[in-house]
Amino acid sequence: MTESNTLGDLWEYDVTKILATFLAIYAGYVVMGLISGLPTRGIVATLVQLTLLIALYAMLTLALNLQWGYTGLFNIGIVGFMAVGAYTMLMVSKPPVDPSSAAAASQIGGLGLPVIVGILAGVIAAALLGFVVALPALRLRADYLAITTIAMSEIVRFIFLSSSFQEFSVFGNKIGTGGGRGLIVNFEEPISRIFFDTGAYEGLVTAVNEAMGVQGTMAPVVDTAVISVVLLVVVAGYFWLFKRTGESPFGRVLKAIREDEDVARALGKNTNRFKIKSFMLGCALMGLAGAFYAMYFLGAVNPTAFKPQFTFFVWVALIIGGSGSNTGSVIGSAIFVGVLFQGPLYMKNVVEALFTVASAPPSFAHALSGIGPFIAYMFENISHFRIIALGIVLIVLMKRRPDGIMGHRKETAASIPLIKLSGYGRDAAADGGDAE
């Protein structure tokens, strides 16, 4: 192993690529923020929110990559598994409501078990739902599996939306889904319990306040920053798990199934069992992401948060990054959230800070009266526009670059490097090794 720290060598590491993507997006946001004269606190808060959202998408994209990228299982029911994870976690962990208290009429309690138990229950419930869907559906063609999974995710949403399961009794506790009103996260989630209640944390907030030299407390921003760091650690955990899975004998069979299931079967592998395991693992981790989504994004869980649109956002992230690549999944999530999803909204703020945008005409018909009104109308409806752009990006990617950014790479299915690390890259070709 020779020590040559040239940039080119450094670039060969996937971590470098991920970090570079993050840094590029952050730099873009900081520059735009500075141009528009946003206060430092505002810029930092934006970056922290961005990181949080990227972490959530990265978790989901990595789990989807296991199912689609590794095994070739077309799952478009992601929100269904998230919803099951989130709701199960809440129903298990919400504090019970005393039936004699005044709140009993309006509030729905839970079993009051520790949050960790709730999260675990959510993960298991999502995995079990994955099993129920996978057991029969894996025999079907990819497009039938797709339609079955999306139908399942809608059935899940209708069940949570229905007033029939709004309230029921388990072990003498009144629990339920809350129907259309949903459930509030009215307990202390683990990150607060571990970090925020300590004296050291108070010190950190004070230090940040002083360092930033800004008016008002930085506490909310620091809170979110800590949460996003914890979620990034979870993403790293997912990454490690899937990397290990991909390199294991188990992962090799998954990839064989993706390439040609009949061959895998001819070699004596019970492909259905492998597919079910892979599907369940992916669903379990989507359930975990759902539990985090409930605690750190929603605050109050509601069936409308789990519409199929969300599923397709995760798919866009995966396709940008390139299915089959874990690194690509993370990079794709960062680009999706940073550029496509949040970028246009942030741009709108920046432009509004720099220029005075004329008030938008009341309808599209008036917008057609000239270029000025049209731009104003477009600006007013930028949130529609970003989804139109997203659709176009998806189409263009499927036409021009279906492998995304990273999907073209062949990942070695061995746990040990097949070539010497020093020979990686340009030298490898000289050695005559078939590295790629």
Added chain:
Amino acid sequence: MRVRMELQTIDTRGQITSQRLLIAGAAFIGVLMVLSLLWGLFVSGSIQFSRLGTLVWDGLMRGLVIGLAGIGLSMTYSILNFANFGHGDYITSGAFVGWGVTYLIAGLGTAELGELLLVGASGNVYGPQLGIGITQTPVAVILGLIVASLATIAVALIVDRLVFKSMRDEEGISLLIASVGVAFALRYLIAFVYTQSNRGTTNASLVPDWSVPLVDGTLAVDAHDLTLLVASVGLMLGVHVLMQRTKLGKAMRAMADNEDLALVTGIPTESVVRWTWIIGGGLTGAAGYLLVLWRGTLTFNFGWLLLLLIFAAVILGGIGSIYGAILGGLVIGLTMTLSQIWIPTDFARAAAFGIMILILLVRPEGLFAGRSTA
């Protein structure tokens, strides 16, 4: 591909047993449901004949719309080999353009031209005030229906030219993902032009209705029910004749069966594809327009919400079969309404999806299997 599917269906003895168990279980539950219905009708009287009649009629209306829109989806599914997730938003685009024309004709001179064409986007023009209905403004409705069909055909052809044409040889899944992109772009383009507001389109109080006596009560039927019935059945018969009697129909069936063989035989496949979009798009646009007329409301995402039900119908009937799509549509429509007899209304859609999943498990090739586009 077909051989492989069959291999997978008869995979192991265990799977066949589980499939038989599933059929037996479903049949058992079905018998229980029928018995409880009969008990409710004749013994306990908890279900009235008139209520059952209303549910059947309602389900028939929904089923016709789903079936009509399903024909187009089924045709492209079998001829181009992909599940088009943009189909729902084709429905919406056609409906908006068609209703713009209806508003224009019904409200000419009463409001700004742009407002009328945008179906009252900024909330100054309301359909009920214009008194729109098949009996009050027949010309506006019929022209709107025609324009809705034409607009959907235009959208389908433009999207095909821009997106799908260069992807003909790709796998179905790549096309499916691209069609999701089409769905997003179209839906929010509609929201951008027409806004996201939910508008009422017809004036229900002006539509003539009749009470048909039915054993222990009445069944309410209005003029829009009859319009929907007549228009959709007429269009379905037209497609039937087209498929059975014309050369184009034969070419389409040949292509659905084996594209390469069709090409070798001298069938101009590209032009058949174009006609598929035209026929499918026309029916789809009409279905969307009729649904809005029947329901009296129009939103930017109603087609997307309808899409899964249409998929359910198409899969239920067997991909590629137009009769399958019609039958599947009726089964889905009736399931949605009749399920209310046994389970809460909240689960109407869930019941429809449940039936679809059951059929996929028991008979993945659909009810009309092996009779492609016939």
